[in-house]
Amino acid sequence: MTDSALPMTAAMANRAPRKLVLNEKRVRSRYAAERRFRAYGIAAIAFGLFFLAWLFVTLVVQGYGALQQSKMRLDVNLDAATLAPGGKVDDTTLRAADYTALLRTALRDTLGVGSDRAQRREAYALLSNGADNELRRIVMADPTLIGKTVPVWVSASADVDTLIKGQIARDLPENQRRLKDRQIAWVDKLVADNRLKKRFNGALFVNGASSDPEQAGMGVAIIGSMYMMLVVLLTALPVGVAAAVYLEEFAARNRWTDLIEVNINNLAAVPSIVFGLLGLAIFLNFFGMPRSAPVVGGLVLSLMTLPVVIIATRASIKAVPPSIREAALGVGASKMQVITHHVLPLALPGILTGTIIGMARALGETAPLLLIGMVAFVVAYPATPFDPATALPVQIYMWAGAPERSFVERTSAAILILLAFLIVMNAAAVLLRRRFERRW
Amino acid sequence: MNTVAIKPVAATAGAASGNHAPKVVSQGVKVFYGEKEALHGVDLDINEREVTALIGPSGCGKSTYLRCLNRMNDVVEGCRVEGSIKIDGDDIYDRRIDVVQLRARVGMVFQKPNPFPKSIYENVAYGPRIHGIAQGKNELDEIVESSLTRAGLWKEVKDRLDKPGTGLSGGQQQRLCIARAIAVSPEVILMDEPCSALDPIATARIEELIDELRENYTIVIVTHSMQQAARVSQRTAFFHLGDLVEYGDTSQIFTNPKEERTQAYITGRFG
Ligand SMILES: Nc1ncnc2c1ncn2[C@@H]1O[C@H](COP(=O)(O)OP(=O)(O)OP(=O)(O)O)[C@@H](O)[C@H]1O
Ligand SMILES: [Mg+2]
Secondary structure: OOHHHOOOOHHHHHOOOOOOOOOHHHHHHHHHHHHHHHHHHHHHHHHHHHHHHHHHHHHHHHHHHHHEEEEEEEEEEOOHHHHOHHHOOOHHHHHHOOHHHHHHHHHHHHHOOOOOHHHHHHHHOOEOOOHHHHHHHHHHHOHHHOOOEEEEEEEEOHHHHHHHOOOOOOOOOHHHOOOOHHHHHHHHHHHHOOOEEEEEOOHHHHOOOOOOHHHOOOHHHHHHHHHHHHHHHHHHHHHHHHHHHHHHHHOOOOHHHHHHHHHHHHHHOOOHHHHHHHHHHHHHHHOOOOOOOHHHHHHHHHHHHHHHHHHHHHHHHHOOOHHHHHHHHHOOOOHHHHHHHHHHHHHHHHHHHHHHHHHHHHHOOOHHHHHOOOOOOOOOOOOOOOOOOOOHHHHHHHHHOOOOHHHHHHHHHHHHHHHHHHHHHHHHHHHHHHHHOOOO | OOOOOOOOOOOOOOOOOOOOOEEEEEEEEEEEEOOEEEEEEEEEEEEOOOEEEEEOOOOOOHHHHHHHHOOHHHHOOOEEEEEEEEEOOEEOOOOOOOHHHHHHHEEEEOOOOOOOOOEHHHHHHHHHHHOOOOOHHHHHHHHHHHHHHHOOOHHHHOOOOOOEHHHOOHHHHHHHHHHHHHOOOOOEEEEEOOOOOOOHHHHHHHHHHHHHHOOOOEEEEEOOOHHHHHHHOOEEEEEEOOEEEEEEEHHHHHHOOOOHHHHHHHOOOOO
């Protein structure tokens, strides 16, 4: 009724009609300003993309090599007398048997090495230190092979691997090379005989720690990281959601809740190393939990993720329109029913998105883990989260500090794998948000 | 606790007219939002099986009063209610009152249609389900069908009960909300400007519906449309600045108001 009667000021009423064809100079300079602004934006994005591309290209170029490992085909005589003296074929004897001797014999025969000790030593250096483990695994998987001569593929040493991958200059003077002339000649012969070539490096994904790069893998780190993510999910999600629901739905607005809110926001900004110190002081020193255990790492990362989950949950609870609450209250739903039937289901996609993003951050976190002993040389898989393990980023940190050329490419490969995990998690968060995005 | 002001029944809230007994009796209802007093002592009796319209300029406290009747103000932070409101003789602000039961007895339809983002069926079935009204699926189906039928929506949606309620048109959504409210068999239905988001045809449909619902329910409706108040209500209450200025039969209020301010408002001189 009254809307139409808005008073018009004298100035509005008296203004001359505006011309559409405006001062050309002003228009042109305005368009130029817009174009300039757009150009700045594009330049900024290009700048970012350039470094991102650089990062990826370097990583792929360096890390790609680690996916392959030079392996040697040897015709090994699985001599029953060596493997199972007295005809006893059981796990204990097979585990303790001397596989290195078998491999070395086969290698000597292949290369035609006599009894010269120096020659022998040089020949043996072509084999990986872990090659006996590989042979042991083959034999233990199929004991019927015992007594036969079978062709097996075992890892060559890291020096051979770097030579095959062309990472060693052959024209250096012999005394500056890790491989002597004779060894290079052997390698060339083996390659020519099709006995030495690059094959897919499965060990990279399943093996534990090893000081021989060709035997080192991320298996323990991947499992450790998974355990940690599990612990984060099981602690940070319920605790965070409970805290957020309380703060949003039940807590009175007063000085205390304001204080808590400020502190939660501050907690999200605390440097991660501080959480590591906290974990060291509380979980290790006070509660006496085991060092290097994923459960401790997971708890520390939970502390870090908690504020993220709380903030995300509160935001998504706030985003539930009040009209939905009123509707539910209006038909006689209790407060708990409003929360569990309406608010939380509607907030769930947001909660999960926040949690996944928080977990992705936690997955890549290294500093706090260094303090609670996750920098560990762990060969065996952790059976439970209480057993020693490492984590993906810590594995990267450790490999990055190793001097061998073969560890450099493994570092890049590990970074790529960590990035792949992160991309998958973030993509899941984006999909979740897309899928459940609602409009009221 | 609530201070019950014992006062003689106010003159404006003339005793039950005709053969209808008062369902809701409110005395000296004051509402505070923090320090601010939004209602200054309202005495108002609402008759059973009649439509009572609350009219008045924006901000005069119509919604505030309406939300007192199902204690929806409880969830507003800093809101305090004084005085007494009795439904069938029970003081609804008594400590022993179960608010959940109260809201099942006093249903509400909001200004903006607010179906749950669930299926049409679930929207209607939700109330009966949480109150345990239906024994088994068949009975629930019956309640859903009869509620939708009474809300005049059944024919339009019976083939798409599993489609989201938010996918209906505005008018259909509002009728769905009415169906949702009547599914828990309330005795009183509160409607806060139920047609303000609807076009004239949907409005007419809802008005018809209100007229039909009057048979079984006590209805209180807030409206900004004088015509609507005149069309659907039997009794009209005029609020101004937190006071109940005048209350009486709709025909009397619109043809022969006693108060100067009522006269001014219904003839459009302010508002
Ligand atoms: N949640 C609240 N907090 C503080 N003040 C409020 C709140 N709700 C309403 N008020 C105030 O109480 C008074 C009455 O508001 P109310 O919503 O009841 O008016 P109304 O008659 O329904 O108006 P309208 O016709 O615009 O819906 C207004 O002055 C309003 O500003
Ligand atoms: Mg209102």
